[in-house]
Amino acid sequence: MATIYDIAKKTGYSITTVSKVLNNYTDVSDKARKKVMDAVTEMGYFPSSSARMLTTKKSWTIGVVFVESAGIGMEHPFFSSVIENFKKNVERFGYDLLFASNQIGNEAKTYLEHFRYRGVDGIVVVCSLLNDPEVEKLMKADIPSVVIDLDSKGSSAVYSDNEYGSELAVDYLVSLGHRSIAHISGDQGLFVGVQRLKGFKDAIQKLNLSISDEYIVDGGFFTYEGGQRAMEALLRNRVRPTAVYAAGDLMALGAIDTIRKHGLSVPEDFSIVGFDDIQMIRYTAPALTTIRQNTDLIGKTAANLLLDQINENEKQSLSVKIPVTLIERDSCRKI
CATH class of the missing domain: 3.40.50.2300 (Response regulator)
Incomplete structure (x- = not known):
């Protein structure tokens, strides 16, 4: 199995330069980035998660939680579409999603405790419930977070008009x-x-x-x-x-x-x-x-707000209202 040292030897670049390319640092030339990534593809290199964490001080994981009364969660077409678009935008930067449970082993945990235990870099909450105590804890915590489908003063939020x-x-x-x-x-x-x-x-x-x-x-x-x-x-x-x-x-x-x-x-x-x-x-x-x-824009905006917080290592409270449009089909008539 190829290692980062093998990539450095093949390309002639230092281990530091190879590491910067693999972790999406911007202070690397396009020529070096292309050569390193070509070698990665050719040699089938995959960095281990533990190595990435040691290098970047990140888990490269974002926690996801649904808080809504109907118990539908991801089965609801709106929620699934939003999270799919969110996922596409964070995956481009190397992040995986962790869907939360309030149970770890046999011990009940709050969502916040679960995410701290897992060491996630940020949290996205899909929530329509007003004044939910679990959500309030997540929003007030120091972990970067964004909430979708709800306005929140304690966290960044994205919702439709x-x-x-x-x-x-x-x-x-x-x-x-x-x-x-x-x-x-x-x-x-x-x-x-x-x-x-x-x-x-x-x-x-x-x-x-x-x-x-x-x-x-x-x-x-x-x-x-x-x-x-x-x-x-x-x-x-x-x-x-x-x-x-x-x-x-x-x-x-x-x-x-x-x-x-x-x-x-x-x-x-x-x-x-x-x-x-x-x-x-x-x-x-x-x-x-x-x-x-606009589920595409909701997911993309939520991803950008959360990634900005993670990259800046600073909690932010920004609310973004996404425009809506009328789609005329066949279920109405003039009288």
Whole structure:
């Protein structure tokens, strides 16, 4: 098995120069970098993790934790897409991801204790829960960290412009002639649920629309089943809305299922708008009009914020709000 000494001997460069190339230092010429990397490929060299740690004082590992009420975690299309994009951006710089458990051996540990035990260089938290004590500990710790899908004063944060997204949805439905617009909201213990409901109410007020309290129904934790139950409640209204804005795509799909079970259709009887733009909704019938979250940019921005902290060895508290866009498909019609 090739060693760093073999690479140095083959290329004619010192061990120090070879080490700098392998650890992405910038003070190396392009010529030296190319020659060393060509030798690495040719000789099949792989640095051991312990050697890298001794050389760079880093573990080259980033801890990942999901904190959300539905227990879906990586199975949720939005979360999986964000983490996949985050992963692509940190892998380019040699980092691996460690998905957290609160159990080490047979002993229960907090996420913070787990990450300290593993010696991670930084932490990314995907979290929609407001005031979660585990997240608060992670954010206040001295380990570089970034939280996705939640604003945080104790850490860097990346989240979509949820309020504006709701305004886009309402404005679009009004432009089609709708005035009786209902909202299937997310749970109000969740950051995105609060933000999207606030955006809906602000848009309704701005447009001087009169909306019955019965037109706002809690869909819970952004699940398909939550959307089904919320739509059942909306259908019990004596005067039904002509349009429904759901705070998540899965809830929107659940609402469409309930509409069909009652012998009604979309968009003929109800116009529906979702939020997220998860991949599956492009292939539903009708294809769902929705508010797109830019998961590529969310993942990339979160990665850059965390890597900056790791490289500078300094905890930072920066909040970045990512723009959203309306994606018009087939689930809405003019009236």
